Amino acid sequence: MRRALAAALLAIGLALPAPAAAADRSAPEPVAARDAAADALAVHDYLLSCGGCHALDGSGSEHVPALRGLDRLLARPGGRAYLVRVPGVTNAPLSDARLAALLDWIFVNFGNRTPAGFSAEEVAAGRAAPLVDPIAARAALE
Numbered sequence: 001m002r003r004a005l006a007a008a009l010l011a012i013g014l015a016l017p018a019p020a021a022a023a024d025r026s027a028p029e030p031v032a033a034r035d036a037a038a039d040a041l042a043v044h045d046y047l048l049s050c051g052g053c054h055a056l057d058g059s060g061s062e063h064v065p066a067l068r069g070l071d072r073l074l075a076r077p078g079g080r081a082y083l084v085r086v087p088g089v090t091n092a093p094l095s096d097a098r099l100a101a102l103l104d105w106i107f108v109n110f111g112n113r114t115p116a117g118f119s120a121e122e123v124a125a126g127r128a129a130p131l132v133d134p135i136a137a138r139a140a141l142e
């Protein structure tokens with residue numbers, strides 16, 4: 001009987017989460033802590049507006065660039081402006097704010113390290129100046 005009780009207590013102990021370690025306030029916010037509803041909206045927007053061309057996992061295809069590793073482009077001079085001026089972005093049937101949130105979601109979820117922090121204003125400015133020749137603009141970033 002005592003053995004059964006001990007086993008039951010042990011099982012409960014194992015099922016309980018470990019006591020939280022002292023919070024490390026300097027650690028970056030984990031992706032899981034992002035707003036779940038905002039993420040669900042971004043997934044929806046990505047599937048409807050981008051995924052058909054860039055593939056569901058952002059890996060692209062023979063004719064469409066991958067959306068993975070965009071932080072490398074972001075780091076180049078002119079890279080940030082380029083990202084909000086490509087046709088797929090400027091022509092998306094989304095508001096500037098939703099597009100900005102979608103770009104951040106892409107940055108976090110497709111192998112990029114951090115959200116790029118695009119604002120609705122920045123997206124609006126990019127859309128107001130769509131690239132005439134995106135292939136040449138991309139080549140100029142290399």
Ligand code: HEC
Pocket residue numbers: 046049050051052053054063064065066067070073083086087088089092102103106134135138
């Ligand atoms: C009709 C197909 C299509 C759709 C839809 C589309 N794209 Fe693209 N995207 C492309 C192509 C093709 C390129 C290469 C540049 C060009 O020719 O426009 C590109 C380039 C890009 C680039 C630059 C990547 C690089 O490495 O140069 C980004 C960022 C991007 N698209 C984001 C998006 C986002 C975000 C969406 C959805 C809101 C989207 N695209 C929708 C086809 C598409």
